[in-house]
Amino acid sequence: MAERRTAIHFFCDNGSCKSESRSKKFTKPAVVTLIADGTDVTLRFARSPFVSGDKVIQIPADTFVKEKLAGTSGTFKYSVSCSACSSGNDDAEFILGL
Numbered sequence: 029m030a031e032r033r034t035a036i037h038f039f040c041d042n043g044s045c046k047s048e049s050r051s052k053k054f055t056k057p058a059v060v061t062l063i064a065d066g067t068d069v070t071l072r073f074a075r076s077p078f079v080s081g082d083k084v085i086q087i088p089a090d091t092f093v094k095e096k097l098a099g100t101s102g103t104f105k106y107s108v109s110c111s112a113c114s115s116g117n118d119d120a121e122f123i124l125g126l
């Protein structure tokens with residue numbers, strides 16, 4: 029079965045880091061493209077949902093990072109921060125039900 033491919037944009041809106049989907053559900057193995065729109069974005073996961081095992085993902089402005097989801101079910105909370113603001117946002121999550 030082909031892997032699913034999904035892209036998620038991160039950006040900063042009036043001093044608040046945003047993800048286009050705060051809570052993202054995955055029900056199949058997927059490659060996720062994490063895109064930073066106009067600001068350097070850092071994602072910090074409490075535990076990594078990725079095959080790479082990376083818990084901190086740094087995405088320079090207007091570039092992207094690809095990560096493959098590991099085959100582990102669960103809820104993976106993460107925070108989003110960026111170079112354009114100091115507040116960040118720690119209310120994002122991936123939900124894996126593989």
Ligand SMILES: [Zn+2]
Nearest residue numbers: 040045110113
């Ligand atoms: Zn921000």
